[in-house]
Amino acid sequence: MTERLLNLKSEVREELKNAKSVHELNAVKARYVGKKSPLQEVLGKMREADAETRKALGKAINEFKSFVEEEVSARLQEITAAEIQKRLESERLDVTLPGKRFSAGRLHPLSKTIEEIEDICIGMGYEIAEGPEIETDHYNFELLNLPKGHPAREMQDSFYLDVVHLLRTHTSPVQARVMQKAGGKPIKIICPGKVYRRDNDDATHSHQFMQIEGLVIDKDITMADLKGTLALLMRRMFGDELEIRFRPSFFPFTEPSVEVDVTCFKCGGEGCPLCKGTGWHEVLGAGMVHPNVLRMSGYDPETNQGFAFGLGIERIAMLRYGIDDIRYFYQNDPRFLKQF
Ligand code: FA5
Numbered sequence: 001m002t003e004r005l006l007n008l009k010s011e012v013r014e015e016l017k018n019a020k021s022v023h024e025l026n027a028v029k030a031r032y033v034g035k036k037s038p039l040q041e042v043l044g045k046m047r048e049a050d051a052e053t054r055k056a057l058g059k060a061i062n063e064f065k066s067f068v069e070e071e072v073s074a075r076l077q078e079i080t081a082a083e084i085q086k087r088l089e090s091e092r093l094d095v096t097l098p099g100k101r102f103s104a105g106r107l108h109p110l111s112k113t114i115e116e117i118e119d120i121c122i123g124m125g126y127e128i129a130e131g132p133e134i135e136t137d138h139y140n141f142e143l144l145n146l147p148k149g150h151p152a153r154e155m156q157d158s159f160y161l162d163v164v165h166l167l168r169t170h171t172s173p174v175q176a177r178v179m180q181k182a183g184g185k186p187i188k189i190i191c192p193g194k195v196y197r198r199d200n201d202d203a204t205h206s207h208q209f210m211q212i213e214g215l216v217i218d219k220d221i222t223m224a225d226l227k228g229t230l231a232l233l234m235r236r237m238f239g240d241e242l243e244i245r246f247r248p249s250f251f252p253f254t255e256p257s258v259e260v261d262v263t264c265f266k267c268g269g270e271g272c273p274l275c276k277g278t279g280w281h282e283v284l285g286a287g288m289v290h291p292n293v294l295r296m297s298g299y300d301p302e303t304n305q306g307f308a309f310g311l312g313i314e315r316i317a318m319l320r321y322g323i324d325d326i327r328y329f330y331q332n333d334p335r336f337l338k339q340f
Contacts, residue, residue, distance in 0.1 A: 005064045008038060012068055016075045025079065029072050033065055109340045110210060110329055113317040114192045117212055120236045121190045124229065126214070129189040131174035133196075136164050139173035144253040145292045152252045157198035167196035170310055171213035172253060175289070178215060179297035186218040187306070192313070203274060203325045204281070210313035215289070217299060217306035223256065223288055226307035230260055230286060237316060238262065243269065245280065254287025254308060265319050274324050281319060284311035 015028045033039060039061060046057050107115070118128060131139075137148075146153055156169035174191040191213040199205045216225070227246060234244045242263050249259040261282050264275035271277040286309035291301035299306075314326045321340070323329075328336050 004038070005042065005060050008032065008064065009067055012071060016071050019075060020079070022076065022079065025072055025076055029068060033068050039064070106338070106340060108329075108337065109317050109321055109323075110313055112340060113313055113320060114210070114212065116237065117233070117311075117313075117316070118190065118192065120233055121214070124232070126188050126190045129174055129178050129191045131168070131171070131177050131191060131193065133168055133194055134161065134165055135168040135173050137166060138164075139176050140166060140168050140170075143176035143293065143296050144172055145290050145296075146252050150252065152250075159196050159198060168193075169197050170195050171211040172308070172310055174213050175215045175253075175293070175308055176297045179217065179294075179299060182217075184298060184300075184304075188216050188218075190214045201327060203327070204315070204318075206314065206326050206330065208330075209326070211310050212313060214286075214309040214311075215306065216308075217289065217294070217304055219304060221288075221305040221307060223307070226258075226286060226288065226309070229307075230284070230309060234260070234262065234283075237320060242319070249285060249287075251285055251287055253290050253293050254285075255290045257285065257287035260284045260286065260311075262319055265322050266324060281315055282312075283315045283319070284309050286310070 012028065012032050015031075016025065019025045019028050031037060042057060042061060046054050049057060122128075140158075141150070141153055142148070158169050159167040161167070171191050171193050174189075174193075178187055178189055178191075193210065193213075194208060195211050196208050199207055201207060214229075216229075230246075231244060234242075242265070245261050246258045247261060249257045251257040259282050261280035263269040264272060264279055264281055266272050266274045267279065269279035271279045275281055286307065289306035289308050294301045294304060294306065314329055317323065317329070318326065
C-alpha cells in the first residue's frame with residue numbers, strides 16, 4: 001500500500017505541473033486528498049490490517065497529505081508569480097511618455113472685461129440691474145426723449161420685430177425701467193447686456209455688440225461726479241498710460257452730453273488706419289440725465305439730478321488686450337480664445 005502511495009506522489013507531481021490556474025490546482029488537490037480520492041481506498045484497507053501495518057499506513061497517509069499540501073503550495077507560488085509577470089508585461093507603463101493634455105475652459109475676453117468693470121463699479125457702490133433684449137419702442141426711444149419721428153432715432157438704425165417691438169439698440173432703456181420701479185428713491189446701477197444695430201460690420205463695428213449702462217440719480221449730482229466716476233473707471237481699466245478725453249456730444253436723453261475717447265493702443269495717438277487717423281477711440285457716451293427723461297419716469301428734475309453713461313464693451317476689450325478687429329470676438333476661433 002505504501003508503494004501505491006509512492007506512485008500517487010509521482011502522479012500528483014505530474015498533474016500539478018500541468019495545472020495552469022488556482023482553480024486547476026484546487027481540483028488536483030481534491031482529486032488526491034478529497035473525499036473521493038484514492039486515499040479512501042487506502043483507509044478502507046487499514047481497517048483490515050494488523051496494528052503494526054495500521055501504524056505504518058497512518059504515517060504514510062499523513063506524509064502523503066503533507067506532501068500534497070507542500071507541492072500544491074509550491075506550485076501555487078509558481079502560478080501566482082507567472083500571473084504577476086504576465087500582468088506586468090501586458091500592463092507595462094512607459095513613465096517617460098508625455099502625459100495627456102487636458103484643455104481647461106476659460107472665460108471669453110468679453111465676459112472677463114464685463115466682470116472687471118462690474119468689480120470696479122461694485123467697489124464704488126453700484127448695483128447690477130438687467131433688462132430685456134427685446135424691447136418696446138416706448139422704452140428704447142420714447143421714454144428716452146426720442147418721440148416717434150425724432151431725427152436722432154436714425155443715430156441708431158434698428159432691427160424692428162413688429163411695429164412695437166425691436167431688438168434694443170442700447171442698454172439705456174434699462175434706465176427708464178429702473179427709475180419707474182424705484183419710485184423716486186436714489187439709484188446707483190450698472191446694466192451689462194447685448195445690443196443690436198443695423199451697422200455694417202467692420203474692424204470697429206458689429207451689428208451685435210455689448211454695452212454697460214450706468215445710472216446714478218440722487219440730489220445734488222453734478223457733471224463733476226460724472227467726470228470723476230468715468231475718469232476713475234477708465235484709469236482702473238487702463239492704468240495711467242492711456243490718455244482720456246471728454247468731448248462735447250449730443251444724446252437726446254442727456255443734457256449736457258459727452259463722449260469719452262481713449263488714445264489708440266495701436267499707434268499711441270499718432271494716427272493709424274485702425275483709429276482712422278484720429279489717434280483716438282470712442283469708448284462711451286454719457287451725460288446728465290435730461291429733465292424730460294426724469295419727469296417721464298417719475299422723478300422731479302427740480303429736486304433730483306442724475307448722470308448716465310453707456311460704454312461699449314468690445315471697444316474697451318480691444319484697447320485692454322490690443323485686439324485690432326472686433327470680429328475676432330464673435331468667430332469662436334480657439335487660437336484666439338485660448339490667449340485669454
Ligand atoms: C449710446 O448707445 C448711448 N445709449 C450711450 C449713453 C448712455 C449716452 C447714457 C448717454 C447716457 P452710442 O451710440 O455712442 O451711445 O454707443 C455707445 C458706445 O457703444 C460707443 O461709444 C461705442 O463704444 C459702442 N458702439 C456703438 N456702436 C457700436 C458698434 N456698431 N459696434 C461696437 N461698438 C459700438
